[in-house]
Amino acid sequence: MIEASCDLTDFREVADEARRFLAMPRSRLQSQTLGAQRQPAAARGSPDAARRLFAMSQPIAGTLAERYIAGRGILLSTRERALRFHPACYYRDLVTGETRTLPALIAAVSGLDGRITGLQRTWLDPAGNGKAHLVDPRRSLGHLLGNGIWLGLQPGTPVPVMAAGEGFETMASLRTVMPALPVAAATSANHLAGLIFPPGCTRLYIAADADAAGRHGIERLSRRAGEAGILALVLQPRLGDFNDDLRHLGPAPLAAWLSDQLVPEDARLFRPSG
Structure with a gap:
């Protein structure tokens, strides 16, 4: 997921970013990633990457995501399954290449069969004042055409x-x-x-x-x-x-x-x- 959200291609760069984010020493991270390498990585921007990020997120109840949509006057049933919250979603500045983590509203893009094909991330201000102060606080990934x-x-x-x-x-x-x-x-x-x-x-x-x-x-x-x-x-x-x-x-x-x-x-x- 770090590879997908940070647009990294080299595994060493991905491992370095994971180590920095988790504040883990190299030896501990290496021992944990050996097992993870047995599973194929999701291609960057793919539906698999979208599904994994959605699975890593949590229900919006009691989160900044719920506060954000309520602040927009939006009230949705608790049965709506398309929305999730990620407390530390990676954001990459497309100009400088710098990355950081911010809370984000995660909205699933799906086909008519209900299967997730992509998602939309809306990064939020950690202080709870609406969207994050970014040039592009909303981005999508995955297969979007035909779906919604x-x-x-x-x-x-x-x-x-x-x-x-x-x-x-x-x-x-x-x-x-x-x-x-x-x-x-x-x-x-x-x-x-x-x-x-x-x-x-x-x-x-x-x-x-x-x-x-x-x-x-x-x-x-x-x-x-x-x-x-x-x-x-x-x-x-x-x-x-x-x-x-x-x-x-x-x-x-x-x-x-x-x-x-x-x-x-x-x-x-x-x-x-x-």
């Missing part, structure tokens, strides 16, 4: 109505006010355009993004949906994005705003009573 950060997906179950968009926080905001609606965050405009539709899907709501790349992704996904016989409808936020709406306008106004954009049948089904 799914919330509310039951693998193998038909999904007649769903919503999709680029960012996790955007889609988690929709899920907060409509907890029965399955949603997928594709992590980028290009990946949104290539999202694989679940079986039985007949209506797809696409969360709008204001930038040009976002509009391009929406157009391509809408076209693909139409070719598959799926009705695609675009949801527009009132402010910059749906997380802005959730934080600044509140859950009830956001739910009402979204209800006006849904097919009446879906508005009755997914908007919570009261």
